[in-house]
């Protein structure tokens with residue numbers, strides 16, 4: 001597991017490789033009711049100034065990346081300390097840097113942080129675990145890539161799952177906790193956050209600082225052996 005100094009060192013490295021976002025650009029995220037104080041993410045408004053063209057210059061090695069993945073676990077008890085703007089920026093840039101099929105970028109994220117917005121999340125799920133930030137992940141089915149041999153026909157789910165995975169891993173790098181949540185009433189989320197009909201809701205991501213009593217569930221350690229998960233050359 002990571003100790004505090006290795007996490008700090010990793011955060012410093014991440015900050016070197018990610019430029020701060022600039023303002024401007026058009027907003028393609030879905031809208032929420034004006035009455036809602038849920039924070040709307042305008043992903044197109046973030047410009048990644050220092051996007052790496054290759055792995056040249058990446059100072060993190062494979063073992064350090066594995067250490068980061070080991071540091072992530074599903075946090076089910078959060079403190080009420082909110083993310084800083086800089087921490088949230090890292091998560092959103094991790095989303096923006098994610099690959100998508102045909103570079104279609106169909107995902108749309110809604111960041112919910114207000115008391116009113118979090119109460120609307122709580123109407124739909126019991127799995128917020130006190131997280132002060134919830135990211136709703138959805139994709140525009142009119143924008144996502146179709147076909148291309150994918151058996152279920154739409155790459156939007158894959159694209160949005162990659163985005164949410166990168167957010168969870170970036171959260172771990174920022175020494176934050178996260179938890180995927182698929183157990184929610186989608187009709188309530190749709191209604192409470194004005195999700196348009198052409199958007200497919202993928203999952204909710206809880207983010208925040210782990211509470212002192214937070215600990216990984218026993219399932220966290222229950223990984224199948226690689227011999228089971230991976231075959232060579234043919235199934």
Ligand SMILES: Cc1cc2nc3c(=O)[nH]c(=O)nc-3n(C[C@H](O)[C@H](O)[C@H](O)COP(=O)(O)O)c2cc1C
Pocket residue numbers: 072073074075076127179180181182183184203216217219220221
């Ligand atoms: C798509 C998806 C949906 C999930 N939904 C929930 C959920 O609704 N509630 C919850 O507490 N955990 C949820 N989890 C977390 C898993 O239970 C957890 O990732 C798994 O048990 C492995 O544990 P770990 O994340 O601590 O390594 C979900 C995870 C994924 C990937």
